[in-house]
Amino acid sequence: MTKDNTDMGQAAGTASGLSRRSFLKTGAALAGVAAGAGVGSGVITGFPAVIAAEPVTLRYLSTATNQAPAIAEQAFKDIGIKIEYVTVTTDDVTKRIITQPNSFDLVDTEYFSLRNLIPSGNLMGLDAKKIKLADKIAPVITKGQVDGKTIGDQGTAPKKVFYLESQFSKKFASEPTEWITLIPTTYNADTLGIRPDLIGRPIDSWAELLNPQFKGKASILNIPSIGIMDAAMVMEASGKHKYADKGNMTKEEIDLTIAALIEAKKAGQFRAFWTDFNESVNLMASGETVIQSMWSPAVTAVRLKGIPCKFQPLKEGYRAWASGFGLPKTLKGKQLDGAYEFVNWFLSGWAGAYLNRQGYYSAVLETAKEHMAPYEWAYWMEGKPAEQDIHGPDGGLLEKAGATRDGGSYTERMGAVACWNAIMDENAYMVRKWNEFIAA
Amino acid sequence: MTIRARWTSYWQATPLVVVLGIFFVLPLLVMLAVSFWTYTGYSIAPAFVTDNYRDAFDGCASQFPTLCTTFRTYASTLKFCVIVWALTLVIGFAIAYYLTFMIRSNTVRLMLALLCTIPFWTSNVIRMISWIPLLGRNGLVNQALVGAGFIHQPLDWLLYSDFSVILAFVHINTVFMIVPIANSMARIDRSLVEAAYDSGATGWQTLRHVIIPLAKSGIAIGSIFVITVVMGDFITIGLMGGQQIASAGKVIQTQISALQFPIAAANAIVLLAVVLMIIALLVRFIDIRKEL
Numbered sequence: 186m187t188k189d190n191t192d193m194g195q196a197a198g199t200a201s202g203l204s205r206r207s208f209l210k211t212g213a214a215l216a217g218v219a220a221g222a223g224v225g226s227g228v229i230t231g232f233p234a235v236i237a238a239e240p241v242t243l244r245y246l247s248t249a250t251n252q253a254p255a256i257a258e259q260a261f262k263d264i265g266i267k268i269e270y271v272t273v274t275t276d277d278v279t280k281r282i283i284t285q286p287n288s289f290d291l292v293d294t295e296y297f298s299l300r301n302l303i304p305s306g307n308l309m310g311l312d313a314k315k316i317k318l319a320d321k322i323a324p325v326i327t328k329g330q331v332d333g334k335t336i337g338d339q340g341t342a343p344k345k346v347f348y349l350e351s352q353f354s355k356k357f358a359s360e361p362t363e364w365i366t367l368i369p370t371t372y373n374a375d376t377l378g379i380r381p382d383l384i385g386r387p388i389d390s391w392a393e394l395l396n397p398q399f400k401g402k403a404s405i406l407n408i409p410s411i412g413i414m415d416a417a418m419v420m421e422a423s424g425k426h427k428y429a430d431k432g433n434m435t436k437e438e439i440d441l442t443i444a445a446l447i448e449a450k451k452a453g454q455f456r457a458f459w460t461d462f463n464e465s466v467n468l469m470a471s472g473e474t475v476i477q478s479m480w481s482p483a484v485t486a487v488r489l490k491g492i493p494c495k496f497q498p499l500k501e502g503y504r505a506w507a508s509g510f511g512l513p514k515t516l517k518g519k520q521l522d523g524a525y526e527f528v529n530w531f532l533s534g535w536a537g538a539y540l541n542r543q544g545y546y547s548a549v550l551e552t553a554k555e556h557m558a559p560y561e562w563a564y565w566m567e568g569k570p571a572e573q574d575i576h577g578p579d580g581g582l583l584e585k586a587g588a589t590r591d592g593g594s595y596t597e598r599m600g601a602v603a604c605w606n607a608i609m610d611e612n613a614y615m616v617r618k619w620n621e622f623i624a625a
Numbered sequence: 626m627t628i629r630a631r632w633t634s635y636w637q638a639t640p641l642v643v644v645l646g647i648f649f650v651l652p653l654l655v656m657l658a659v660s661f662w663t664y665t666g667y668s669i670a671p672a673f674v675t676d677n678y679r680d681a682f683d684g685c686a687s688q689f690p691t692l693c694t695t696f697r698t699y700a701s702t703l704k705f706c707v708i709v710w711a712l713t714l715v716i717g718f719a720i721a722y723y724l725t726f727m728i729r730s731n732t733v734r735l736m737l738a739l740l741c742t743i744p745f746w747t748s749n750v751i752r753m754i755s756w757i758p759l760l761g762r763n764g765l766v767n768q769a770l771v772g773a774g775f776i777h778q779p780l781d782w783l784l785y786s787d788f789s790v791i792l793a794f795v796h797i798n799t800v801f802m803i804v805p806i807a808n809s810m811a812r813i814d815r816s817l818v819e820a821a822y823d824s825g826a827t828g829w830q831t832l833r834h835v836i837i838p839l840a841k842s843g844i845a846i847g848s849i850f851v852i853t854v855v856m857g858d859f860i861t862i863g864l865m866g867g868q869q870i871a872s873a874g875k876v877i878q879t880q881i882s883a884l885q886f887p888i889a890a891a892n893a894i895v896l897l898a899v900v901l902m903i904i905a906l907l908v909r910f911i912d913i914r915k916e917l
Contacts, residue, residue, distance in 0.1 A: 304665075458868035613888075620871070
């Protein structure tokens with residue numbers, strides 16, 4: 186539409202010897218005169234006004250986990266920006282950014298994939314000066330600290346990939362700069378999900394995932410870069426190997442980790458593997474599995490069905506991940522301004538509160554707190570017993586009064602992070618070995 | 626035939642050749658070229674290296690007689706292929722026979738043939754997912770069996786097993802056998818069957834010496850459909866096998882997800898070669914062009 190108009194304008198300009206710019210100027214002057222004279226002002230000045238008022242639509246690429254229709258609705262209500270969700274799996278987000286960088290206006294992707302995304306040059310740094318709350322972003326992401334205490338940074342910890350050397354740089358900066366790779370949306374500390382009713386005893390170690398007691402009732406996620414980290418946590422917990430960096434294994438370490446997985450698989454340990462959120466919910470809710478790698482909102486989803494499910498804290502700590510907004514390099518003009526406006530709105534509290542109620546953590550905690558009831562904040566963030574019934578963002582009953590959150594407070598959970606989701610240097614080799622595991 | 630008439634047939638074939646050339650041959654050539662390229666996690670670069678094929682067959686020589694990943698994957702896929710082919714052939718043939726020879730009324734035959742397509746009214750994925758509440762550990766079948774007192778523990782092998790994969794494959798693919806076989810059966814001259822009967826042939830003899838040979842082209846076409854679908858599948862095997870069973874398609878999909886396009890292309894070429902070999906073998910036994 187716009188392009189056609191431009192072409193027509195240029196064609197007309199060439200034909201009549203009148204440049205498009207001067208034509209527009211004339212038009213504007215005429216409109217001004219017309220408005221001043223009060224003749225037909227509604228028609229002529231109304232034309233550009235309609236274009237300006239046309240809502241910006243942002244194609245928001247991410248996995249299903251981060252896409253809530255309620256957030257899109259609220260954003261439209263608050264700032265008049267239309268969000269059009271493009272839903273794909275974790276791996277496909279990366280694939281889309283690399284192969285079809287013009288098919289979205291805003292992407293919500295994980296920090297660990299930045300090691301592949303930034304060198305491709307398809308994303309640009311976000312200008313910290315345009316992000317109003319940039320300095321309020323939780324230090325757990327920017328500095329890897331919780332309450333001033335440094336937490337585990339094995340793997341691709343966000344602080345390692347948070348800044349770029351310049352807006353279009355393909356290199357991460359070691360010092361804070363003005364250019365931010367991703368503005369965090371959500372992050373969390375992941376652990377194993379269990380069915381306490383079917384297990385009937387306390388679980389306190391990652392090693393339990395491969396405990397023969399749960400033969401045929403365990404599951405691990407079939408996304409190689411994340412699954413291997415869970416496997417590494419199991420290996421360390423069972424004392425089979427101590428990694429220098431679980432998020433960046435040597436070929437030998439990959440070999441021995443995969444060998445352990447293959448051994449367990451051949452012994453019939455796993456019921457199934459899962460790749461998306463809903464599969465993990467179905468496996469757990471149907472009782473096909475009783476212990477498995479899981480994501481926090483999936484545990485919430487199982488509980489909303491009235492089925493007991495626990496996001497079990499384990500003594501070896503959590504595997505953390507963080508996800509954030511990135512912008513495609515080609516984004517310009519109104520879309521770009523709209524994207525910054527949406528990101529700023531996202532950090533301003535309503536969305537953060539919504540995500541916190543799902544069991545995620547939001548980037549700017551202070552603003553989210555303002556949008557949560559004190560009892561909700563106490564339950565979700567401070568690990569205190571719920572003063573009243575806790576409801577999910579969709580209104581479903583999540584916990585009765587008196588319950589406490591699995592793993593406790595924000596400080597306890599994020600403070601116990603052992604490693605982060607990662608892309609290893611030996612990623613190609615790891616994927617090949619992972620395929621071997623699936624084929625075994 | 627004049628020279629001009631010969632050229633006419635070439636002109637008539639041109640549109641199809643152009644479409645196939647652009648949408649089939651060209652992409653295939655690109656894939657072949659890419660299979661020799663190099664890659665990183667975020668880029669692919671033109672080159673001519675055989676590393677991708679070497680990686681695909683990594684350990685196949687050194688681990689022998691233990692099968693390497695690729696051989697094991699193909700062995701597993703071929704196993705499904707043979708079992709599913711045999712089952713769909715028997716079931717499809719029986720249904721086609723019933724539709725063609727047992728049903729007298731054309732209307733009834735048409736209605737029954739349409740009934741066979743009912744599973745296709747929903748998407749492939751939905752059809753497969755609906756097996757899960759049926760076959761799961763706490764699914765309907767297990768509940769019924771436990772309730773009736775046949776078993777005490779739910780059967781685990783009903784779901785996420787070879788059994789469930791084969792069940793879903795047969796369910797989805799039988800219709801691909803029914804249609805071509807019924808089609809070739811419908812063209813069998815009834816007087817041949819009557820002649821066999823009058824000459825004192827038993828039902829079995831008539832089937833073996835008259836009907837099967839005359840339905841061979843339908844069997845071959847149905848077989849090609851089923852074999853190519855099963856060889857390239859990864860969704861059915863993934864969903865019904867709990868992602869625990871390898872398939873050539875799944876290997877390629879994982880590699881594409883990891884943005885390793887060249888090695889995925891190399892694997893796709895290997896898969897294509899295997900499927901072509903199977904079809905070549907099939908065509909050796911049945912000359913489809915002659916039979917049509």
